[in-house]
Amino acid sequence: MSGKKVHFTYPGKTIDVTWDSRLCIHVAECGRAAGELFVDGRDPWCQPDVTKVAQVREIVERCPSGALSYVDKTGGPVEMPAVDNTVVVACNGPLFFRGNLHIEGLVKRSPGVRFRAALCRCGASKNKPFCDNSHEAVGFKDYGAVGETGSPQVAGDGELRIMPTHNGPLVCKGHLRIYTAAGRAAWFGSTVALCRCGASKNKPFCDGSHVAAGFRSD
Known part of the structure; x- marks a missing residue:
């Protein structure tokens, strides 16, 4: 995948979402989430400002492949490991x-x-x-x-x-x-x-x- 863009960042006023296309296997935990954070066919498909920050974090953390991550610019909670491995x-x-x-x-x-x-x-x-x-x-x-x-x-x-x-x-x-x-x-x-x-x-x-x-x- 040399020379091909693999990381995409979707900036918001309070939180940024990043998608790594190398890791995505299209389980669609993001696309099927309620609300309009991710809307298939929209450009850009991810718009962090239309969803509350806490919900952005929760939806991103549903991604089972690790393709999605976020940076909360409000100084809010960062992602933490699940209690059990x-x-x-x-x-x-x-x-x-x-x-x-x-x-x-x-x-x-x-x-x-x-x-x-x-x-x-x-x-x-x-x-x-x-x-x-x-x-x-x-x-x-x-x-x-x-x-x-x-x-x-x-x-x-x-x-x-x-x-x-x-x-x-x-x-x-x-x-x-x-x-x-x-x-x-x-x-x-x-x-x-x-x-x-x-x-x-x-x-x-x-x-x-x-x-x-x-x-x-x-």
């Missing part, structure tokens, strides 16, 4: 992380990915480790069930380090809850390797299938 295993889709996230080894990204990120688990994304909706084109199928329970400890706060290993899984270190696509809190623990090649027989966990599948992380 969590990941939702989406049906036929990515891993949706929320919490105090540190995704290791990345160039500077949108500030939103410190709190919210959609990471690829089909193996086909051209923007690894982030999802780019390639799971739809390749017909990735996994309904987001989780069979293991992990340790009995309840996940808590603190930083979650997410390490996309070379040609291998996402290694997560730090308290974490894994939720099924149906919303069940299924796994609790502090260290886990999650599949991102799409081939594991024990999804969402890595079982070493990336080796036989010839998965490439670059």
Whole structure:
């Protein structure tokens, strides 16, 4: 995407909203929000001044990919991590992380990915480790069930380090809850390797299938 603009800032009198097109997977949490902060087909599509500052912050923080972020020029609250570090295993889709996230080894990204990120688990994304909706084109199928329970400890706060290993899984270190696509809190623990090649027989966990599948992380 060299030379192509990827960051777009929509200034308001009291709050600015920024959109990182590299991270957006068009879940439409913003576009379907009540009100006129985001209106498809309008130029510009985001107009912060038509919505109260608190509502702007709340809608932006709904974005599950971290593509949206804001700067509150009133000196109001800044975005804070969710109380728990969590990941939702989406049906036929990515891993949706929320919490105090540190995704290791990345160039500077949108500030939103410190709190919210959609990471690829089909193996086909051209923007690894982030999802780019390639799971739809390749017909990735996994309904987001989780069979293991992990340790009995309840996940808590603190930083979650997410390490996309070379040609291998996402290694997560730090308290974490894994939720099924149906919303069940299924796994609790502090260290886990999650599949991102799409081939594991024990999804969402890595079982070493990336080796036989010839998965490439670059």
